[in-house]
Amino acid sequence: MNPPGVTLFSPLSKPASFTSLTFEEALRWGRKQLAFLGNQEAAAEAERLLEEALGCSRATLYLEARRSVSSRDLKQYQQWIRQRKKRMPLAYILQGACFWNEYLDVGPECLIPRPETEILIERFIEASGFSKASPFQFLDLGCGSGAIWLALLRHFQNARAGFLDIS
Numbered sequence: 001m002n003p004p005g006v007t008l009f010s011p012l013s014k015p016a017s018f019t020s021l022t023f024e025e026a027l028r029w030g031r032k033q034l035a036f037l038g039n040q041e042a043a044a045e046a047e048r049l050l051e052e053a054l055g056c057s058r059a060t061l062y063l064e065a066r067r068s069v070s071s072r073d074l075k076q077y078q079q080w081i082r083q084r085k086k087r088m089p090l091a092y093i094l095q096g097a098c099f100w101n102e103y104l105d106v107g108p109e110c111l112i113p114r115p116e117t118e119i120l121i122e123r124f125i126e127a128s129g130f131s132k133a134s135p136f137q138f139l140d141l142g143c144g145s146g147a148i149w150l151a152l153l154r155h156f157q158n159a160r161a162g163f164l165d166i167s
Contacts, residue, residue, distance in 0.1 A: 113147035
């Protein structure tokens, strides 16, 4: 029982406005906030957001678990977690998405490249009969983030592309 007027916090119950958390506590808080995603996805996204906020690797999050998160980084992390709780896509929060071997800028006005689209690139490379040095041209209408044409131009050294999107 707490003395009157005193509230004790465990790492799991620290409110979002608490200003001093370790990496471990911040991850625990983030996973709890993102629980609606399911355990694995919540853990992965909490890690990803904290990595970005801190500018560090996943390994650092665990190797330096007792290190404190700066107030600036914690504020950014908490903001991103709140956005994700409102179901904003992770790629929009981080303003980028991985596709093929690229990191593409994305935002609400641009569709997020889907992992399934990478299969389209693989199938084209297999079925086209083109070598990496083959010269050919193609057109990508409604190109969105540019994921398809960029992946193909990176793979095929002598290809040329036209691309257009309304946004």
